Amino acid sequence: MPPVSAELRLHRRAPIGRELYGMLRRQILTGVLRPGESIPEATLAERAGVSRTPVREVLRRLADEGFVTIIPQVGTYVAPIRLAAVYDSQFIRETLECRTIRLAAENLTEADAAVLRTNLAAQQASLEAGESDAFFDQDDALHACLVRIAGRPAIWEVIQGVKSQLDRVRYLSLQSGDWPPVLVEEHATLVGHVLAGDAEGAEAAMRAHLRTVFATIERISRVNADFFEKPAP
């Protein structure tokens, strides 16, 4: 019989391989693990001090997100960045966030406004300190916050799942080049419109902001050609 307590009991899930998942995801995202690199289950299991079973589940999930490629009886490899997937991710993200930010501009409360201002200040600090990794996370936090303000917190989970490939490009673009100042500026504009309750302006700013990545993709895929999938001959 179904436990009626299921709704109110907080299950202490067993995220044994949870940190392994996060570590691998991060390492692939940041390029510590480079596309094409072999990551056998046995090696990961041994390194983490666990058996292959939980490792397999982690890899299966990473494969679903497009981070690794599993070839049966051959091996598991860090997947190359697929440009087509990047463009699809951008399309979906733009579509969803441009709609949610309109709602955010309309539903804004004073408490939300304070959170947004705090985040912007933190970004400025990371920028001046040159901490690109911190900035990367704060960028995500701002967008997540906007989605939450829109009253659709679950949407961010979907975006998070979809933008995996986009994130890899985003990370590379933060490493080299002078994009962070531009992004902070755009974020400030974005938040400004939201604070003013200007839904129309906020959407336009978001659209422009999310398309900034386009300006870097070509250069990134040229400089870091080995990170990207080879185009069909």
Place this chain on the structure above:
Amino acid sequence: MPPVSAELRLHRRAPIGRELYGMLRRQILTGVLRPGESIPEATLAERAGVSRTPVREVLRRLADEGFVTIIPQVGTYVAPIRLAAVYDSQFIRETLECRTIRLAAENLTEADAAVLRTNLAAQQASLEAGESDAFFDQDDALHACLVRIAGRPAIWEVIQGVKSQLDRVRYLSLQSGDWPPVLVEEHATLVGHVLAGDAEGAEAAMRAHLRTVFATIERISRVNADFFEKPAP
């Protein structure tokens, strides 16, 4: 070393538990397996004639999609329909499909038009024959086709993954009530706008169409209360 052939070789993947996944998904969707029902790994494994290992991967994926709830050391149960998830699914689907159908109306070719007309005719046939299961699939096929015409075939995969909870309501609504005629009518209107290249009208029709589900949710959740998550007390 990474096999360079990875891109062009077609890997004969080993979808051993693939049919089990489809069967379970279908059975939960159609209500053959009812929310709260216990589905132990061992039972499923024995029934399918395989070991627990592949069954676990299937269940893990179903859990990610919100079809089952896995409680460690307790059991695996068919998940109840979460109304909040249904509304989130609808929001995302509406946002994405309203944008893609605009593109579909603009990118339409003659071949696409023929496919759309064929699908509509098939729907009409299923309607008259009272085959609601076939209609369910044709409904999906039409929407998938529109997304493909828009030039974003990958988007449908995302929608497919998101609308799981929505589908359960959709299936229930097709079982009882006289909604199929309404939906076919809406599909015809939709396709009509696309065929006419009327992006504006197509989007409006799509929005109205995807919101039709709202009219049934309240009744469905009342009639089939045992399918839905109990609201917080």
Place this chain on the structure above:
DNA sequence: GAAGGCATACTAGTATACAAGTAGCCAAAT
């Protein structure tokens, strides 16, 4: 010398054995 076949090492897929934790029942004590 080159090309083809074969053996070996390594991989993920699968099956099975073991461990840890939960819920429900039953008995005993109050």
Place this chain on the structure above:
DNA sequence: ATTTGGCTACTTGTATACTAGTATGCCTTC
């Protein structure tokens, strides 16, 4: 009669053993 304690059956989580298939390097042969 009620409550509380423990015990048992059952579940998922994890580890390990085994299977099957692939790629590669070496050896043979032409």
